[in-house]
Amino acid sequence: MKKKSFHSELRNNSDELSDKPFQTISSSLLLQTADIFRLSPHQAQIQALKANILPERYLRNTPSLSMNKQILLAESRVFLIGLGGLGGYILEILARTGVGEFILADGDHFEESNLNRQILGTTESIGQSKAFEAEKRIKSVNPFCNARIIPEFLDHSALPALIQSTDLVIDALGGIKFRPTLLDQASKADLPLITGFVAGTTGLASTVYPQGKSPSAFWQGDDLQGAENILGNMATIVSMIATIQASEAIRIITQGTPRLRDKVLVADSENLTFELLEL
Amino acid sequence: MKIQVSCFATLSKYAPDDGNLDIEKGDTPESVFKKLSIPSEEVKVIFVNGQSSKRDTLLKENDRLGIFPAIGGG
Known part of the structure; x- marks a missing residue:
């Protein structure tokens, strides 16, 4: 009634x-x-x-987007881990496009050196929690989104319960150390994971399905061994790779064929080159 | 015979000037690293003609070799 x-x-x-x-x-x-x-x-x-x-x-x-795809987006729940360079742009695109629910995790706080590329970070938000800034942004951009905020650095033990309740995992982490753990947990939960990683003006994106191929060979060593420690991260490539990750997420949620499964897309924002490589 | 070499991120400084390199029969990605003075341990991922490859893959005329260090920024 x-x-x-x-x-x-x-x-x-x-x-x-x-x-x-x-x-x-x-x-x-x-x-x-x-x-x-x-x-x-x-x-x-x-x-x-x-x-x-x-x-x-x-x-x-x-x-x-058809009405049916818009419904699929509205009914989806995305686990986005990392709300820095990649995560901020991914959230912006997915919230505006109409993804209905998010779990947003990041234990970090904004620093001045984030401001060259992290859309959630502003002069006013230095020192503030990235997760709470993400929550503010999402409420302002799209009040029809539900967001559960986790203002913590997740560890291995916290992941299974969180991942299980979602449809898709997006790896927008900074650094290489935790990425293999997240990949492993997504695979155990039988969920696809869309990863992005950047250094300087070079960036890569890939979609990993359980038992599929992964770009984990790029993540050998600890956080200090990634090329980004030497080269920094330019906004041009960060936003480009985030856009590619968000596009792949929309494809997967709306039941399209993933484009980056068992592949890695390499983009360079200085040379403006793009190449799709087989893993 | 010539191959094309693309060196990404921190490895870009080792790239041959025009991207082309003369190799001999029997050369592999590993032997190319020596020719270009690339520290082998810095290379984490290798592609030959767009396919993920190993260090001991035999290279042939016009192959495209792509090499990457560890990358994890976000």
Whole structure:
């Protein structure tokens, strides 16, 4: 009974577009309607999409994303570990595109040397928790996202319970040391993992499926042995690799064929070269 | 015979000037590292013609060799 009236209220608040096969609703009216019927914004969004009512914020996703794909995104839960250079841009893209739920983990705090590339870090947020800054950003960018924040450096023991409740793992870690552990845990949970890693103006991205090939040979040694310690990390390549990771995540969530499975894409933002290599 | 060598990240300083290198029959990625004075232990990943390869793969005319150090920044 309540559901029916929620739907009729949604219809009253939505607009017909002459050239689109769906109705649209503004964020503010969808939030208001959700509030009246005591639904979370996240749940209200899913119900609206299923009733063929597209939140107006996603209008320019169409027709690249079908309504069905928009629903798959809204119903997905992504585990994003690392909220620095790669993670900040990945979160920005996925939240705006319409991923419904996130688990966001990072125990670090912003430092001035992060500001050349980390979109969540600002002059005002130096010293602040990366995870809490991510939460603030996501609330401001897309209030229909649910985000569970974990402001800690995760260890081996904490991972299984967190990973199990998600659909996809995105490795946006800084440093090489913890990456093999995360990969191993994603594989044990039977989930795909999309990894990205950069140094200087060179960056790589790869998708690893359980029992598939992985780029773990790049992660030999400890955190100090990665080339990034010598070369730094340029915003150009960090944002590019994050975009590639986010694109692959959207493909996988919307049931497309992954492009980087058993492969690694190498990009260089100085030479503007791209190469897809077989692992 | 010539091959093309791409050296990435911290290894880029060892790349031959125009990317081309003269090799002989029997040369492998490992022997190419010696020719280019690349410290072998710094090379973590090798691709030959876009395929992940081993240090002792025999190289042939026009092969494309790509070499990488450890990389893990984010």
